[in-house]
Amino acid sequence: xxxxxxxxxxxxxxxxxSGAAAxxxxxxxxxxxxxxxxERRLRFKPSVDDLDMGLxxxxxxxxxxxxxxxxxxxxxxxxxxxxxxxxxxxxxxAHFQKYLDDMNKDPSKENTTRSGRRSQGRYEVKAxxxxxxxxxxxxAAPFTLPFLQRALGTRRIEVDTLSSxxxxxxxxxxxWHRDAGALFDFDLRPLxxxxxxxxxxxxxxxxxxxVGPTEMLLKSHKECRSADKKEVVLDRWxxxxxxxxxxxxxxxxxxxxxxxxxxxxxxRGGPNESDERRSVMYVTYVQEWWxxxxxxxxxxxxxxxxxxxxxxxxxxxxxxxxxxxxELEKELRDRGVDVEALQSNYNYSKHKL
Numbered sequence: 001x002x003x004x005x006x007x008x009x010x011x012x013x014x015x016x017x018s019g020a021a022a023x024x025x026x027x028x029x030x031x032x033x034x035x036x037x038x039e040r041r042l043r044f045k046p047s048v049d050d051l052d053m054g055l056x057x058x059x060x061x062x063x064x065x066x067x068x069x070x071x072x073x074x075x076x077x078x079x080x081x082x083x084x085x086x087x088x089x090x091x092x093x094a095h096f097q098k099y100l101d102d103m104n105k106d107p108s109k110e111n112t113t114r115s116g117r118r119s120q121g122r123y124e125v126k127a128x129x130x131x132x133x134x135x136x137x138x139x140a141a142p143f144t145l146p147f148l149q150r151a152l153g154t155r156r157i158e159v160d161t162l163s164s165x166x167x168x169x170x171x172x173x174x175x176w177h178r179d180a181g182a183l184f185d186f187d188l189r190p191l192x193x194x195x196x197x198x199x200x201x202x203x204x205x206x207x208x209x210x211v212g213p214t215e216m217l218l219k220s221h222k223e224c225r226s227a228d229k230k231e232v233v234l235d236r237w238x239x240x241x242x243x244x245x246x247x248x249x250x251x252x253x254x255x256x257x258x259x260x261x262x263x264x265x266x267x268r269g270g271p272n273e274s275d276e277r278r279s280v281m282y283v284t285y286v287q288e289w290w291x292x293x294x295x296x297x298x299x300x301x302x303x304x305x306x307x308x309x310x311x312x313x314x315x316x317x318x319x320x321x322x323x324x325x326x327e328l329e330k331e332l333r334d335r336g337v338d339v340e341a342l343q344s345n346y347n348y349s350k351h352k353l
Contacts, residue, residue: 033244037218045077047265052091054142069330072221072262075094079143079258087132089204092164099125113297121171127162144258148285160292161284167272175270186223196290197263204279206255212270213252299324
């Protein structure tokens with residue numbers, strides 16, 4: 001029925017709720033579109049005081065978080081000790097060369113549970129779990145860790161991906177893509193979702209425009225309704241994105257910088273127009289409950305291939321991967337291997353890590 005003038009809308013009124021939601025949506029859209037994502041706001045350097053303290057000042061950290069939440073990417077130069085970066089560059093070169101040699105001998109080694117060709121001339125290879133790749137001065141550096149904990153809203157973060165990405169000389173630009181999407185469909189849950197993962201890209205040489213630094217579609221980490229999406233034309237690519245995601249940011253940066261990217265960002269590797277390989281470290285920090293189910297294959301049992309449908313394989317893939325470990329341990333025991341001697345002593349509580 002129509003309400004008399006001055007009568008309050010009942011709690012739960014569909015008209016009031018939809019009107020409030022529409023107003024909130026328009027206000028949110030306007031705020032996102034108006035946010036400044038210019039070069040000056042997205043680039044940071046440690047000051048002399050920061051370097052003396054070995055930590056970023058609280059004010060700088062606040063500005064970094066604000067820019068990151070608005071735009072989805074920031075760059076911090078001189079984020080790591082020079083000797084750490086030099087050792088990473090040297091060991092990455094050797095590790096990648098071994099991968100190339102093995103792949104040339106056996107092409108089936110191109111895409112494995114530890115490696116993958118991401119586009120023409122561009123390869124991602126998981127780093128070995130040894131120093132310098134696991135050095136705390138790299139994975140938990142004093143200039144990067146506080147930012148990551150603030151960006152993810154918790155101290156209980158984990159490294160999901162620890163890789164190098166190398167583009168060969170004269171390799172073309174990569175396709176535009178996301179490493180992972182939003183946690184929930186915005187049409188079903190129209191709420192602004194915080195970051196559940198942050199990628200840190202670390203150039204192992206000066207990432208000039210010639211070597212093809214990563215390109216980012218600014219604000220593409222911000223979701224909207226499907227009905228509000230528009231066509232965005234980027235070179236020969238046409239994407240369906242939210243109306244505020246229109247500008248591209250080129251992350252050229254000196255060797256040893258930390259390029260922080262929201263895991264949901266649309267991005268691509270640029271064309272390497274130089275005559276040398278370009279390698280970056282690619283480290284994804286995530287909430288402890290999130291796992292990457294897309295970018296690398298998991299170990300699966302041979303029975304996995306015979307599960308009745310693709311949907312059922314998806315449903316059971318996590319359990320089958322655990323089963324693979326059980327079967328492998330059983331096989332080792334049958335061959336006389338002391339499996340327990342290979343494991344941790346488990347003298348810790350998981351929830352206290």
